Amino acid sequence: MKTGRKEEVNMNIKVGLVGTSQLSFAGPKQEVYAKIIDQMKKNSAEMNFDLVIWPEQIISKPDAKRAVDFMEGEKIDFLLILNISYSSGFLAPVLYRIKNAAVGIWSIPETKKGPVLFNSFCSNNMYQGINDKYLRDHHIQAKWFYGFADDQMFRKRLSVTVKALQAIKKLKNARVALIGGFAPGFYDLYFDERSVFSKLNGIYINRLHEYDEVIKLAEKVTDQDVKPYLAELDALGIKATPVAANLRDLSIRIYLAYRRLTEEYGYDAIAVSCWPKFQDDYKYSVCSVLGMLNDDKLVAACEGDLMSAISMLALQEMSGESTTLMDFSAFDEEDESVLFWHCGPSSKAYCRKNGYTLGENYSGMPHEPGKINGCGVVRDMVFDAGKATVFRFSGDMESYINLTGKFIDRKKDSNCGSRGWMNELKLNGKDIGALDFANTILSGGFEHHYPIVWGDYSDEIAEMNKWLGIRPLNKIKYENYIQDKEDAEL
DSSP states (O other): OOOOOSSOOOOSOEEEEEEEOOTTOOSOHHHHHHHHHHHHHHHHHHHTOEEEEEEEEEOSHHHHHHHHHHHHHTTOSEEEEEESSOOOTTHHHHHHTOTTOEEEEEEOOOOSSSSOSOOHHHHHHHHHHHHHHTTGGGOOOEEEEESOTTSHHHHHHHHHHHHHHHHHHHHHTOEEEEESOSOTTOGGGOOOHHHHHHHSTTOEEEEEEOHHHHHHHHHTOOHHHHHHHHHHHHHHTOOBOHHHHHTHHHHHHHHHHHHHHHHHHTOSEEEEOOSSHHHHHHSOOOHHHHHHHHHTTOEEESTTOHHHHHHHHHHHHHHSSOOEEEEEEEEETTTTEEEEEESSOOOGGGOTTTOEEEEEETTSSOOOTTOOOOEEEEEEEEOOSEEEEEEEEETTTTEEEEEEEEEOSSOOOOOSSEEEEEEEEEETTEEOOHHHHHHHHHHHTOOSOEEEEESOOHHHHHHHHHHHTOEEOOOOOOOSSOOOGGGOOO
């Protein structure tokens, strides 16, 4: 039964702006608010969010109630409360308790001398105190902002919020699917989807698709469908081993099958059972197909790792870049680097400079003693140099990893597949050595999969998870005695 989306959802977040003030402060409040509205309109265009403005300044409690009713009717995602001047404390409980929207509290700089014209910052202080003390049982999170809307600090802080909330909105409206089950014995990848629903109300998860659905769709792909894709590979001059070259046609058919399935059901991300069925039936690895899907920015995670697919979708939404999914395979204290490797499922976005070849998965089939045999098709590549972010929700979304680093720009030995050595490691924005990182992963029991995207999105990841109420995985400093999560630094 076809279960595509019933309606299209505007995926831009809506930012609501209200301005509060008090008659007893003599600053040019109306002029300042008008100036900030113009600045926010420019931010809206540049940061790609929709701006909803309440044009009147809010002075009384009834004013606040009308503004909140309007913003709730507009279904905003984020309410920015600008204290143009010091404002009545009666307003805070009304504004902070807006339904289904995150809250930001904002103040502007004061004049340096003479009479106090605004006292805006003090009002922010009072509002946050009211939230923490008077509204404590409501457990409302509110992010503070400071400055004019064209100030660098304000813009950076707002940009982080927009990307974080944009990712949350994408996930809450996402359709994701597991196709064929997770890899045999990969029990660390299991999660209770009810926990996901509690964090991401609205997400659709389907675990019921079977491997045979893909095969039946692949069998319907015609030679004419395949022809332009083969021509493109020939035109690009992608080198391939003999085994991989003989399987290019099959790869394209499987790729088109996944595309057609995801289009039929309206999926944003999929997790694919990449073994052992493909190897048993075709002596074939689907790795390069996942790279092709991620080239298209259709998030595709291998080994049935649905939680990584959801995490990859968040990274892609924040960055606009294709993501990839890696194992953590080795660490080197000499240059404080770690090796992220997988059989060969990575997007070509990770080797724009170095390029890739089509090769074989040397661990995909039973091996005879003293003999190495493999099955195609995988993408064999060394990642380009550059900053990257590693992020994954863990367990039942009770924690997450937030690692940044830089893939090195020099030759270093590594195994065949898609891979890169990363150094300059930071966990939650703080430096961490390779041994401490390995200890954190192993002592903390983190899953063995690592979604990666180009760029540094550590701030956005931290904010997204703060809004969702998910705690970070913290460093567990290496010691010679046994350790666990309880030994993590606070």
